[in-house]
Amino acid sequence: xxxxxxxxxGLVQPGGSLRLSCAASAFAFSSSxxxxxxxxxxxxxxxxxxxxxxxxxxSYADSVKGRFTISRDNAKNSLYLQMxxxxxxxxxxxxxxxxxxxxxxxxxxxxxxxxxxx
Amino acid sequence: xxxxxxxxxxxxxxxxxxxxxxxxxTQSLLHSGGRTYLHWYLQKPGQSxxxxxxxxxxxxxxxxxxxxxxxxxxxxxxxISRVEAEDVGVYYCMQGIQFPQTFGQGTKLEIK
Numbered sequence: 001x002x003x004x005x006x007x008x009x010g011l012v013q014p015g016g017s018l019r020l021s022c023a024a025s026a027f028a029f030s031s032s033x034x035x036x037x038x039x040x041x042x043x044x045x046x047x048x049x050x051x052x053x054x055x056x057x058x059s060y061a062d063s064v065k066g067r068f069t070i071s072r073d074n075a076k077n078s079l080y081l082q083m084x085x086x087x088x089x090x091x092x093x094x095x096x097x098x099x100x101x102x103x104x105x106x107x108x109x110x111x112x113x114x115x116x117x118x
Numbered sequence: 119x120x121x122x123x124x125x126x127x128x129x130x131x132x133x134x135x136x137x138x139x140x141x142x143x144t145q146s147l148l149h150s151g152g153r154t155y156l157h158w159y160l161q162k163p164g165q166s167x168x169x170x171x172x173x174x175x176x177x178x179x180x181x182x183x184x185x186x187x188x189x190x191x192x193x194x195x196x197x198i199s200r201v202e203a204e205d206v207g208v209y210y211c212m213q214g215i216q217f218p219q220t221f222g223q224g225t226k227l228e229i230k
Binding site for chain 1: 149153155157159166167168172178210212221223224
């Protein structure tokens with residue numbers, strides 16, 4: 001059974017940092033584009049970042065560019081999101097997902113909650 | 119960025135009746151290669167979003183044929199025929215033709 005398990009969320013003060021991880025299993029992770037999507041408290045979904053199979057193509061939402069870094073370790077079947085200089089508006093549930101092609105995200109993790117508050 | 123606008127934002131439907139959700143984009147989602155990158159997702163209460171329909175009208179694996187998608191260019195529709203209690207949740211359209219990928223605001227479906 002395909003699984004994506006996120007971890008690393010928590011409560012952090014404004015200006016702080018967190019590193020999210022996503023452990024993948026039961027599919028060809030190294031052949032898959034992977035994406036981070038977040039769900040804001042009001043329930044809106046916002047695409048955050050995406051990375052190609054070998055890391056040669058990376059894109060970020062303008063709202064996180066320069067503060068967040070997506071990375072992956074294909075040997076460990078893992079995806080990461082390093083989040084620096086966090087703001088209150090980054091508070092959200094963060095999901096990792098597999099992007100089959102052009103936004104067709106077929107598998108999603110259960111999410112990890114990030115709360116930015118003093 | 120491409121803006122996705124869904125209407126209505128909420129629906130209350132009697133079991134067995136049909137429901138339709140509209141999604142409009144500010145730019146055409148038709149790629150030069152001939153495919154249209156408009157997808158529909160459902161987020162059931164307490165769950166992660168799940169893929170329902172991809173590329174306008176193709177049902178994802180396991181999705182009942184009560185769900186259908188249609189449209190082209192900038193105007194799209196998700197139709198649920200014979201709504202069942204298990205269909206409750208929030209439906210989102212999403213464009214994948216360009217980064218940043220963007221979602222509609224969501225349409226909440228409730229059962230009367």
